[in-house]
Amino acid sequence: MAADSGKVEASGISHAATELAITVTPIGTVHNGRSDPGNSDHWADVASTILVEPRFGDRCLTGLADFSHVEVVFFFDRLAERDAYRQPLRPRGRADLPEVGVFADRGPRRPNRIGCTICEVVSARGRELRVRGLDAVDGTPVLDIKPVMRQFLPEHSRQSEWVDRLMAEYFAS
Template identity: 60%
Template sequence: MAQQGAQGGRLRRPRGHRRGDAGDRRDPARRLTDRLAAPAGQDAHWRTGEGCPAILSFQITPIGTVRNDRTDVQHTDNWGAVRSTITIDERFGEACLQGLEGFSHVEVLFLFDQFPEHGDYREPRPNRGRSDLPPVGVFAGRGPRRPNRIGVTCCAIESVHGRELTVVGLDAVSGTPVIDLKPTMTEFLPVDVKQPEWVSRLMSEYFRP
């Protein structure tokens, strides 16, 4: 039986896929579609591969677009002073950012739409192809060529006006689709963060002005 997502997208189960027991009426896939539901009229669906469990695929509609003076995706450093304006789609109304002005920072989730995915993620690679850095798995790095090509950056809020949010320090070129915004809250911030020594070398110029 198909399931109904929060936005009307229908989740289709492959033949032979069984629902969990009676106590598990919202299985993990349903919870995922509740949060990342397909837009109305567009279906989320299951796909299967030989020897693989059912995998949920879904579509996300951007909520807005980045505008700034950065256009070269190969210029990967010096984002610290970049000022970007995110214009939210009019379907969310003029009050969609109301209350965000009370926060100092916002987490911006965006799509690396100008980068292709790697064809094979199984082989560890050094970040940026640098020979002085160790090879790491795809989920031990933050590069743009990754599954689903989703980026996330915590940025300082400069101003909020209607559907326009201006931030500083967003590492996304002009025209980048934004898929979500979340206010940065102290309770969500980690403490006692640690990282390998090579990360500081990799990121030494990244957020410099």
């Protein structure tokens, strides 16, 4: 894409770039003992309760307890987006990791500040969903909850070797 052409080139097809404002309303809120978004390791044993908004009714989680895991989509409301995304950066600023583009990192300072995590279902009753391993701090707005279904998971996946070093303590107990 030329810097100011206003057109996006993809597979030889030209598309006019459009500014689109999207409004989302949280469906619930995370409640747990973690309040510091800078304390970003050791999430494995963190128990969180997601309290779903009353507008969904007291039966909105019916059937969810039959699943072992859910994918929680949330909004990183405590951290600003980065000032610029054009240059690759080292994840968490670590010198031992390679520079990567914004879409090769899962950090919170990203476009639209959307996070998503697959976490274990502990219980689902009424409007309260209890999960373990959700890496969102207390008060985080939840945008959606989806059950994890095997058919949506890849049979095989690969990742860069540096990710194991980055994530060594992330989900540690």
